[in-house]
Amino acid sequence: MPDKTYPVSFEIAGSAAMFTRPDTGSAPVSYPAPTKSALKSMFECVALSKDAYFEPQKVEICAPVVFRKYSTNYGGPLRKSGTRNFQIFATILENVCYKVHGIIMAYQTSYDGENQRHKLQEVFLRRLKSGRFYSTAFLGLKEFTPTYFGPLRENTAADPSVNLVIPSMLTTMYDRPTEGRLSPVFLQNIEVHEGVMFYA
Numbered sequence: 001m002p003d004k005t006y007p008v009s010f011e012i013a014g015s016a017a018m019f020t021r022p023d024t025g026s027a028p029v030s031y032p033a034p035t036k037s038a039l040k041s042m043f044e045c046v047a048l049s050k051d052a053y054f055e056p057q058k059v060e061i062c063a064p065v066v067f068r069k070y071s072t073n074y075g076g077p078l079r080k081s082g083t084r085n086f087q088i089f090a091t092i093l094e095n096v097c098y099k100v101h102g103i104i105m106a107y108q109t110s111y112d113g114e115n116q117r118h119k120l121q122e123v124f125l126r127r128l129k130s131g132r133f134y135s136t137a138f139l140g141l142k143e144f145t146p147t148y149f150g151p152l153r154e155n156t157a158a159d160p161s162v163n164l165v166i167p168s169m170l171t172t173m174y175d176r177p178t179e180g181r182l183s184p185v186f187l188q189n190i191e192v193h194e195g196v197m198f199y200a
Helices: 036-044 116-130
Strands: 007-017 052-061 067-074 086-106 148-150 164-174 182-193 196-198
Touching: 007 036, 007 116, 036 052, 036 086, 036 164, 052 116, 086 116, 116 148
Parallel strands: none
Antiparallel strands: 007 086, 007 148, 052 086, 052 196, 067 086, 164 182, 182 196
């Protein structure tokens, strides 16, 4: 008998988003679509578990991909010693909307009678529907909060005009979804076809 799956979907939209390409240095440029780690972070703003985790499988891009310039003042710990703050210039996405689909995975089968995958799925869907979050969701950067974050809406759909190939995309930074060690993984030649991208 095949193992039961525990699917989860959600929708998120906002006026700005930033999914940084690591090869773009001090003037960062966003990928045209969200990374797996960014989607996982969005999920974890609603529910978090050490025994189970969200594995993104597909994203529907429901708005045209539009880039724009963005600048902000930085006064954090990485600034040069003796300086008060400096400006960071970036290329971000504007007016984004995504439908995210994935499944709940677990590190091991539960032997105490408690199904960790079902538990995390149930907690996430209940909290998403009621709008009760663990922390504020964001679209890549903390200041880019969503205008909508909740269950899938009927009036949005993948944009068929979005067709492109991402030559290389950072999909995860760690060797396991929770409490992992640094181990970056890239996927090559990811295709976005009629607004749909799979994280294969």
